[in-house]
Amino acid sequence: MDFPKVLRPGQAGSIKVKVETGKSPGPHTKSVTIKSNDPADPSHLVHFSFDVKG
Amino acid sequence: MAHPGRVRFAQRVLCSLNYDAMKRLNVFTCAALIVLVAHLSGCSAPEENSGSSNTNATHQANSNAASQPQIALGNSNVPAVQPIPAPPIAENPSGAANANAAIAPASAADNARAPKLVVSTKKIDFGKQPQDKTLVRAIVVKNGGREDLKIESVVPS
Numbered sequence: 001m002d003f004p005k006v007l008r009p010g011q012a013g014s015i016k017v018k019v020e021t022g023k024s025p026g027p028h029t030k031s032v033t034i035k036s037n038d039p040a041d042p043s044h045l046v047h048f049s050f051d052v053k054g
Numbered sequence: 055m056a057h058p059g060r061v062r063f064a065q066r067v068l069c070s071l072n073y074d075a076m077k078r079l080n081v082f083t084c085a086a087l088i089v090l091v092a093h094l095s096g097c098s099a100p101e102e103n104s105g106s107s108n109t110n111a112t113h114q115a116n117s118n119a120a121s122q123p124q125i126a127l128g129n130s131n132v133p134a135v136q137p138i139p140a141p142p143i144a145e146n147p148s149g150a151a152n153a154n155a156a157i158a159p160a161s162a163a164d165n166a167r168a169p170k171l172v173v174s175t176k177k178i179d180f181g182k183q184p185q186d187k188t189l190v191r192a193i194v195v196k197n198g199g200r201e202d203l204k205i206e207s208v209v210p211s
Contacts, residue, residue, distance in 0.1 A: 007197035050180035
């Protein structure tokens, strides 16, 4: 995954996330943990959900 | 109250038995003895009551003894309430308040200066997708703090 290592105050960036749907049909949920030096939120979770057609 | 018949009977018995003594003793002593015997004879019936009163006393004692464990249970339940953390705050209100006041502004200042990760979204729904497809999505992140935000890792979980 590509992500910026350092963000200056006020600076924005993007994290590219790739998700493989796989072969098993049905609903799926995956998540990504963003770890940073933010003392209030050192581990931020982002959830992904998708439904694979059978 | 003593029955008059019993009093007379006791008086006769005492006077017949202690006739010589009555001559020597004064009238008041004999009268006191008569009254005492009359009371004793009249109070013979309440012995059962006294026994029952004793049983009542034992019942009361037992009931008290039985109630004590309840109190003990109540007291044993009290430790569950003991962890109330109010006393430590009340013990040194000035010191604790000053310590908290000393810590709070510093932490608030640190938090104000600290880096802050701001993420555009917490949940992404891709909806219905075909099999064996690669979904790509960009998550926008921003530093909302006043110091550099270092992103250490992005790990799938």
